[in-house]
Amino acid sequence: MSSTPSAGTIIDIERVEKRFGQVAALKKGIDARIREGEFFSLLGPSGCGKTTLLRMIAGLDDPTVGEIRIDGKPMNGVPANHRPTNMVFQSYAIFPHLNVFENVSYGLRKQRLVKAEVERRVAEALAMVSLSGYEKRASHAMSGGQRQRIALARALVLRPRVLLLDEPLSALDKQLREQMQIELRHLQREVGITFVLVTHDQSEALTMSDRIAVMFEGNIAQLDSPEMLYRRPISKRVASFIGVMNFFPASVTGESAKGVEAEIAGLGPMTVPKQQVPKDVTGREVTAGVRPEMMTLLFDETETAEREVMAEIDDVVYYGDMSYYSLRLPGCEELTTVSMRNTAGRPILKEGGSVRVGWGQESVVLLS
């Protein structure tokens, strides 16, 4: 309805739904605004509709209902070759019959540039992805990581308004993937183009994005900055999809100016500050969530915390830099995980013993 794009919005997704025959990929009507120049991620498990949404932005599919606007212009019915977007495909889609130069310059043909200008821009794009000098190589002779860079260069050379990336790192091995995450982030800052990334890897989304839309079953569950998604997830599902979180059954007992009063199993009565309670948390029976690093083990008498309780150590997992303790809190059936950094002089406790566990108001969020 409101067709005036807010300042800085580049992609406006409004009430978009998509059905393939009888199958609804996006059913509830998705609304989202992607800001100019940001690194935006669509994060979710496979089948959540994130790729479908990306393909609709690219123009490879059209929404069944709703509208997508880019730069305020309605894009329904505009084919991919007339949109100011370019895409890096999951399979990279490098043309096997063309060499590296011909692949990267593929889209430049349309712009009717002189030969020298085409060569200059291709060289520039290849330099950007650290592939200078590979122009004459056959594309099928390139490795996975190199093909991915070719695909990036091929899209960036056209200077699109928006670059779309469909799981671009999923085919790479772990080390290369982590390196490319950082490189992609730097590249995005350097060129200043809006990036929209689709991924199922939460750590990838967290490390690279300015904002992340978490999607489940064809719907955006939460759209926030990585920090807010991690620290203030609005539902159990988002909380457990991004990182690890301990859940405790809780019942709301009242509300004050300071926050929501709740009786939390294992943690006791607490006042949870307002900003740690999402709007849609209503009713008496709710869930309290605490990240493993938001609790701490109090190793000796001198250490104190806002709140504390004695717990039994059920299991200890040693990771080198970190130790993960599985604790049995009184009045709580489920085990609670607490992570501790193994700093100098800090002991690693054995299972079977007991230890004081501490936390504060800041540690706890309420979830729907």
Add this chain to the structure above:
Amino acid sequence: MSAVPAEGKPLLGGRFRFWLKSEEASGFKLLSPAFLYALVMLAAPLAMVVVISFWTQELIDFDRSFTLKNYEEAWTDPIYRVLMLRSLAISGIVTVTTVILAFPIAYFVSFHVKHHKPLWILLITIPFWTSYLLRVFLWKVILGYNGVLNSGLIELGLIEEPLTFILYNATTVVITLAHAWAPFAILPIFVSLEKIDRSLLEAAEDLGDGPIQRFFRVTLPLAMPGVIAASLIVFIPTVGDYVTPRLVGGNSGLMIANIIQLQFGQASNAPLGAALALSAMVIVAAISVLIVWSSRRFTKRQAR
């Protein structure tokens, strides 16, 4: 003592026994039935033809002294040259026509048929369920002086006299062969279209290509191995086809195979027939090699 073989022998024998167990050897063993069959049924007769082509016919026997006379005649007599060139021309036109007509069919089945693709492919092969001879005869019925086509056009008032250019000449041969070989062209093109990663087409579109540019810049180059295979599959056998020109070609549609058959039959000059057959074989082989060589650009790059 007797168990110890002479020096040097155990090594060789051991090696051979070892080789017998190797993968290479089992490969040869698996090949041998087909290889034997090809040797007896293909290589041996071909060798016979080669030998005969250097002999001279003497009534019902051969003069077995070596001579190049047959080749001399085959390559200098204008009648053979005309027939050879005509065969190549007809085959060339048949090949181009067949491939151009087959491509859209293969394209349609590959890109636009969503369900039951194997069924469509099966339907394409239906003409093959009947004999080649019958199909050629059917074209006679369709194209003949009082055939389906002519009487239909006369009934419609489009023509007054039956069309004569469609029967008993080279055109008829082209029409008949192009139809007969269509499935052989459709299948390889279909296979190569099926192998094209669909995301390449999306990438081309995303990079700014409209449907037509995309076809010529991505689809067609990637389908070239199929197109070349189709061309060879149609071209090689049609040059030597003898049934179709005999039945529907008239005099102006006769091809090289007809004259070869004549030499082995009525003319009773097997050595000349053999020389003609081998000459035709060499020419077809040379042209095929040329086609493959000139298209290696398309086939080589895709070896992933």
